[in-house]
Amino acid sequence: MRASLIQAAVDEREPADSRRRRLAALVREQSGADLVVLPELWTTGAFAYEEFGRAAEPLEGPTYEVMAKAASDAGVWLHAGSIPERDPEGPLYNTSLVFSPSGELAAAYRKIHRFGFDKGEAVLMGAGRDLVTVRLPETTLGLATCYDLRFPELFRALADAGAETLVIPAGWPERRRAHWTLLAQARAVENQAFVLACGTAGTHAGVPQAGHSIVVDPWGEVLAEAGPGEEVLTVDIDPVKPAATREQFPALKDRVLGLEPPRHRA
């Protein structure tokens, strides 16, 4: 199974519409891949908080239209990264879109863990509540977004729901690049799953981005890693590997759940 991660440069000098066209053309160039992945909030930049309200779009808005067509033109499964979604009946959400090779919407995932503590995304956007998996012919995807990477219980729940390939679009900053690489490997090892983590390049809202998109196999080996700039990272993965790893080294079967809370002596 061939996966291509498009580590797009996101820079506020490029208008969103021209970035949409440019990235749709890059998606079309990946014809022959099985799965193409774009990063988080690439129309604005993940740290361009002031843009979220202005740039928010309905689920079936301009990004949806352009990317549904790009998926069907290329004949690929397309994880189109995430958009600032305007829900007519609720807050904004950081929502990922996945299209089938015929351009149908296969899944939408609203980011569960919002970044920023008491500012930024954490106050500007609502939190998703739903786990999302997507069945492809070769593998089952489990969806998560950027800051979600820090929350292992989400990934374990996705693995329990059948995910064997964890797909994580991100806008991760250079300042915490070491965490990105370490956490991507940890999520792969502990869940015995592939991790496809696609970040952005460039600087947006004054925050230099890490780039270094990464593909990790279920044994924790880094199969491919991008550099800091815009790049398409293409890798062939063997979709039977998660099941084989789980069978040969069945650590997931040794989980002990429902532990007693600590008893404190008076």
Ligand SMILES: NC(=O)CCC(=O)C(=O)O
């Ligand atoms: N967009 C994000 O979720 C940023 C996450 C981040 O910077 C971190 O976890 O560190």
